[in-house]
Amino acid sequence: MPITKAESKRNATAVADVPTKPEKTYEGLTRQQLIDIYRLMYLSRRLDDREILLKRQQKIFFQISGAGHEALTVAAGIALKPGYDWFYPYYRDRALVLALGATPYEQLLQAVGAADDPSSGGRQMPSHWGYKKLNIVTQSSPTGTQLLQAVGCAEAGRYFSHHPEAAKKHDGDYRQFKDVVFHGDEVVYVSVGDGTTSEGEFWEAMNSASNLKLPVLFVVEDNQYAISVPVEVQTAGGSISKLVSGFPNLLIQECDGTDPVASYAVMKRAVEYCRAGKGPALVHGHVIRPYSHSLSDDERLYRPESERRQDAQRDPINRMQMFLIRENILNEEEINKLEKSVDDEVLAASQRAEQAALPAADSIYNHVYSPYLDPTTMASEPQPKGTDKTMADLINACLKDELRNDERIVVFGEDVADCSREEYLKQKQIKGKGGVFKLTAGLQMEFGGDRVFNSPLAEANIVGRAVGMATRGMKPVVEIQFFDYIWPAMHQLRNELPLIRWRSNGAFSSPAVVRVAIGGYLTGGAIYHSQCGESIFTHIPGLRVCFPSNALDANGLLRTAIRCDDPVMFLEHKRLYRETFGRSPYPGPDYMVPFGKAKVVKEGKHLSVITYGAVVPRALQAAQRIEREQGISVELVDLRTLSPYDWEAIANSVRKTSKVIVAHEDVLSWGYGAEIAARIADELFEDLDAPVRRVAATDTFVAYQPLLEDVILPQANDLYKAMESLAKF
Numbered sequence: 001m002p003i004t005k006a007e008s009k010r011n012a013t014a015v016a017d018v019p020t021k022p023e024k025t026y027e028g029l030t031r032q033q034l035i036d037i038y039r040l041m042y043l044s045r046r047l048d049d050r051e052i053l054l055k056r057q058q059k060i061f062f063q064i065s066g067a068g069h070e071a072l073t074v075a076a077g078i079a080l081k082p083g084y085d086w087f088y089p090y091y092r093d094r095a096l097v098l099a100l101g102a103t104p105y106e107q108l109l110q111a112v113g114a115a116d117d118p119s120s121g122g123r124q125m126p127s128h129w130g131y132k133k134l135n136i137v138t139q140s141s142p143t144g145t146q147l148l149q150a151v152g153c154a155e156a157g158r159y160f161s162h163h164p165e166a167a168k169k170h171d172g173d174y175r176q177f178k179d180v181v182f183h184g185d186e187v188v189y190v191s192v193g194d195g196t197t198s199e200g201e202f203w204e205a206m207n208s209a210s211n212l213k214l215p216v217l218f219v220v221e222d223n224q225y226a227i228s229v230p231v232e233v234q235t236a237g238g239s240i241s242k243l244v245s246g247f248p249n250l251l252i253q254e255c256d257g258t259d260p261v262a263s264y265a266v267m268k269r270a271v272e273y274c275r276a277g278k279g280p281a282l283v284h285g286h287v288i289r290p291y292s293h294s295l296s297d298d299e300r301l302y303r304p305e306s307e308r309r310q311d312a313q314r315d316p317i318n319r320m321q322m323f324l325i326r327e328n329i330l331n332e333e334e335i336n337k338l339e340k341s342v343d344d345e346v347l348a349a350s351q352r353a354e355q356a357a358l359p360a361a362d363s364i365y366n367h368v369y370s371p372y373l374d375p376t377t378m379a380s381e382p383q384p385k386g387t388d389k390t391m392a393d394l395i396n397a398c399l400k401d402e403l404r405n406d407e408r409i410v411v412f413g414e415d416v417a418d419c420s421r422e423e424y425l426k427q428k429q430i431k432g433k434g435g436v437f438k439l440t441a442g443l444q445m446e447f448g449g450d451r452v453f454n455s456p457l458a459e460a461n462i463v464g465r466a467v468g469m470a471t472r473g474m475k476p477v478v479e480i481q482f483f484d485y486i487w488p489a490m491h492q493l494r495n496e497l498p499l500i501r502w503r504s505n506g507a508f509s510s511p512a513v514v515r516v517a518i519g520g521y522l523t524g525g526a527i528y529h530s531q532c533g534e535s536i537f538t539h540i541p542g543l544r545v546c547f548p549s550n551a552l553d554a555n556g557l558l559r560t561a562i563r564c565d566d567p568v569m570f571l572e573h574k575r576l577y578r579e580t581f582g583r584s585p586y587p588g589p590d591y592m593v594p595f596g597k598a599k600v601v602k603e604g605k606h607l608s609v610i611t612y613g614a615v616v617p618r619a620l621q622a623a624q625r626i627e628r629e630q631g632i633s634v635e636l637v638d639l640r641t642l643s644p645y646d647w648e649a650i651a652n653s654v655r656k657t658s659k660v661i662v663a664h665e666d667v668l669s670w671g672y673g674a675e676i677a678a679r680i681a682d683e684l685f686e687d688l689d690a691p692v693r694r695v696a697a698t699d700t701f702v703a704y705q706p707l708l709e710d711v712i713l714p715q716a717n718d719l720y721k722a723m724e725s726l727a728k729f
């Protein structure tokens with residue numbers, strides 16, 4: 001069994017001289033390895049104890065321990081290869097992270113919130129592991145979001161081994177800054193507690209990993225509780241390993257997770273299975289939780305003394321001590337000596353960490369976005385060719401160009417493939433679908449089923465896997481079929497995708513593109529096929545949001561979205577896909593529209609309309625009519641991207657006309673216009689001759705009956721009336 005670099009370092013300070021008897025091994029573990037394992041377990045426990053003390057002294061601000069889980073997680077750490085395999089641990093995995101090579105000092109830097117905390121630079125709570133050099137990917141607090149990312153990470157390893165050319169660097173786009181390393185047989189470790197297996201994303205991850213035969217090692221650390229909720233409430237029948245037994249290709253192993261030798265035996269088997277490419281494995285380890293859920297919880301409120309005493313008898317630290325003595329590996333004196341050396345090490349690390357420099361207050365904006373590539377400067381001129389094309393045509397053309405240009409791109413989502421049953425395509429029995437709006441038509445046929453494919457009907461699955469792939473260096477360009485159904489992916493979109501870079505203090509990034517069909521004016525689209533809601537996403541730092549109004553912008557913005565180094569939500573208005581308005585000739589394979597640069601669609605002098613998306617053609621119609629009928633000259637500004645947005649263009653227009661309407665299709669209250677209007681009122685007050693007006697949908701849902709839809713969504717006539725009233729003010 002390989003000993004990690006960190007372990008061999010630790011051996012230098014290990015105590016025992018191993019007796020020179022014929023070497024007896026324990027599931028392949030040597031006596032020295034068992035001593036090392038005990039050292040790691042004890043080190044982990046003492047670090048928790050130290051943090052608890054520091055918390056009581058108010059020198060740190062939170063504590064959650066890995067106590068009781070040490071044997072299982074050290075076993076995983078030594079069965080896997082740091083910096084080679086990939087790791088998506090959770091907060092109980094302190095001992096795993098130590099086994100992989102993180103130091104006590106590094107762990108304590110996070111507890112004190114130090115500038116040099118390698119996991120997050122003082123941004124995340126303690127025990128939120130992330131170590132780039134060890135392939136331990138930045139971890140968050142939501143239970144279970146790591147699972148689908150681990151699946152995506154495993155897919156990326158497989159993808160690059162099938163497409164080694166794709167790993168190459170490329171100047172001028174995100175690839176310049178995104179290193180790719182792959183080996184072809186790396187395993188992806190992901191762990192969760194028993195309670196977390198109740199999350200839907202657990203089941204989505206199990207489904208995809210086993211269906212795709214991916215090398216993901218799922219470790220369920222079953223301590224019988226999720227805070228105060230016992231396992232029988234979480235899991236039908238009380239056993240997760242029984243419950244998942246129907247998944248094909250899945251190796252299931254159950255063990256006493258308080259016994260490192262038993263745990264190592266199953267981990268080794270599981271790792272071998274995954275590494276051989278046979279599929280995923282699930283290790284169900286039974287552990288204990290001796291220190292309550294966290295320092296904010298007191299388990300005596302819901303667990304009687306008898307139950308706690310029973311658990312204590314299985315404490316892995318005591319058990320391992322007794323084992324070492326029983327097997328004559330260490331005597332009591334040697335154990336004491338080892339423990340003393342660990343205690344000294346922890347104390348020294350703690351004293352050092354308490355002195356560590358704290359992050360500078362002005363560092364808070366670092367790594368919200370990529371520091372390397374600024375999408376507001378990514379621009380090139382169109383080279384128009386051929387006849388006018390629709391927005392749908394030019395989005396499709398951009399996807400084709402970019403798939404050709406960048407082998408790291410994969411396209412997936414619901415129904416995006418031409419046909420999943422490829423033999424039908426090969427035998428030319430069918431024409432193929434390529435998206436419910438046909439935006440991805442022909443992509444699978446040209447680029448193959450491993451680059452363009454259908455996902456299960458599960459939005460979190462789509463975005464979660466994309467996050468994992470993008471973290472490894474791929475460029476997933478995924479599709480959410482209808483904005484109305486984006487919500488199952490909200491966790492990944494709000495808590496993961498845009499945060500990876502910031503929360504890891506720049507160590508990791510996940511620049512994926514999420515294309516979403518959005519909007520109404522469909523005549524019969526009704527509530528669940530007409531929603532907008534862009535302000536929910538512009539409210540998220542770290543996420544870029546585009547909302548083009550015409551074919552040319554859609555093509556150029558999508559290219560910038562794909563080539564840039566930030567995560568992008570690309571909102572495509574369904575009604576505009578095939579509209580006569582805003583068609584354009586194909587602008588060539590390199591056309592890019594910079595983010596944050598609005599377009600003045602029509603110059604004017606009496607008032608400004610700031611808008612985007614499907615309101616642009618409606619506002620233009622109203623502006624042309626009012627100029628014709630009443631001589632009122634309206635300036636129309638199309639924002640094109642909503643985050644970032646072009647404040648300069650807004651300010652220039654308002655300074656020129658002194659009157660402004662902010663218009664959008666989404667409901668009025670708390671909408672995107674509220675922010676823009678507030679900023680205009682704040683910063684341009686002196687330039688205004690009238691109140692800032694807003695035109696938007698009513699504060700209702702979009703109804704099916706066209707008569708109602710017309711009243712609900714802002715029409716050209718509503719814009720006309722608002723223009724008229726403001727001009728007269």
Ligand SMILES: Cc1ncc(C[n+]2csc(CCOP(=O)(O)OP(=O)(O)O)c2C)c(N)n1
Pocket residue numbers: 092141142143192193194195196197221223225226227289293
């Ligand atoms: C999505 C989400 N819901 C709720 C929480 C609050 N929470 C944090 S840990 C936890 C219990 C987790 O239990 P389990 O998965 O069994 O892990 P354990 O802490 O027992 O190791 C809960 C409810 C959270 N972090 N994320």
Ligand SMILES: [Mg+2]
Pocket residue numbers: 193194195221222223224225226227
């Ligand atoms: Mg639990």
